Amino acid sequence: MNNLKWIGIVWVAAVFLQGCTSNHVADINMSVPDNNWAYAKSLKTAIDIKDNQTAYKVYFKLRHTLDYRYSNLYILMRLKGAGLNKQTRYQFKLANANGEWRGHGSGDIYTYTFPLLTDLHFDRPGKYEIEIEQNMRDNPLVGISDVGVTVSPALEN
Numbered sequence: 001m002n003n004l005k006w007i008g009i010v011w012v013a014a015v016f017l018q019g020c021t022s023n024h025v026a027d028i029n030m031s032v033p034d035n036n037w038a039y040a041k042s043l044k045t046a047i048d049i050k051d052n053q054t055a056y057k058v059y060f061k062l063r064h065t066l067d068y069r070y071s072n073l074y075i076l077m078r079l080k081g082a083g084l085n086k087q088t089r090y091q092f093k094l095a096n097a098n099g100e101w102r103g104h105g106s107g108d109i110y111t112y113t114f115p116l117l118t119d120l121h122f123d124r125p126g127k128y129e130i131e132i133e134q135n136m137r138d139n140p141l142v143g144i145s146d147v148g149v150t151v152s153p154a155l156e157n
Helices: 008-020
Strands: 026-031 044-050 058-065 070-080 084-093 104-106 107-119 126-134 144-153
Touching: 026 044, 058 070, 058 084, 070 104, 084 107, 107 144, 126 144
Parallel strands: none
Antiparallel strands: 026 144, 044 126, 058 107, 058 144, 070 084, 070 126, 104 107
């Protein structure tokens, strides 16, 4: 389960869904303590690429509460290993101009899945690390409850 830290029914659903999608190279979720995502508390996961002929897709998963003050989010994604050292900054729009959240809501929690890379080719098989860090001005960033990353072959839906 790696660092999966869900509780109650949400945890059971995450375990069930993870079991249904066993072809993922990685599918990790991290609860953010006290809904305060600090720079130092980045999400990290190791992946083992066995087939460098396959294209991969990488998705960032986010859950925030109504305490989140912004309509967007900046993150840094670092991909390292086997001769690769890449860093990319992403911006995601979380709300429409009228202030309505774009994510799927349940109570005061909103959930999003954003594509980071949809046709990633690794030069060679090996061990890689993906790190996701919040890149906003606030540290810690209030209102972020969970972050995650999924890596799977690009041919899957």
